[in-house]
Amino acid sequence: MENPIRGHCHCQKIKFEITPPTEFCSHCHCESCRRTHGAAFVTWTSVPEAQLRITQGKELIKKYESSPGIFWMNCSHCMSPLFQTTHPAKGRIYITVASLIDKLDREPDSHVSFEEHVDWFKVNDGLPQYRDKASDRMN
Numbered sequence: 001m002e003n004p005i006r007g008h009c010h011c012q013k014i015k016f017e018i019t020p021p022t023e024f025c026s027h028c029h030c031e032s033c034r035r036t037h038g039a040a041f042v043t044w045t046s047v048p049e050a051q052l053r054i055t056q057g058k059e060l061i062k063k064y065e066s067s068p069g070i071f072w073m074n075c076s077h078c079m080s081p082l083f084q085t086t087h088p089a090k091g092r093i094y095i096t097v098a099s100l101i102d103k104l105d106r107e108p109d110s111h112v113s114f115e116e117h118v119d120w121f122k123v124n125d126g127l128p129q130y131r132d133k134a135s136d137r138m139n
Ligand SMILES: [Zn+2]
Pocket: 009, 010, 011, 012, 013, 014, 075, 076, 077, 078, 079, 080
């Protein structure tokens, strides 16, 4: 059994642990991720829901449903974006890698929804860049 990977929001009222193995890690450049985080892109990982344990502050998680079945979950106190669930990926939870404090069990391996990337941040890390979700490679 591997050690859990710990994370928390900025104010530390919400703490959580994910149990490896995670399922993927990539940088998402879609407009939804950018706007909900106020960032050029968002780095995500995911696990089956049973591998996420909220160890503190579960009652403080605020859900925003951006379209039917797509929920973004933030700390209602400090507003940090922590998790996302989508209807097509039922039973899976996405976690913002930036909210982790322990090292993830994998490195980011791709850029997804790269067709929506901003032109004011230059990506030159050599990782594959995909249109939409890891199907149609652009570089
Ligand atoms: Zn917080």
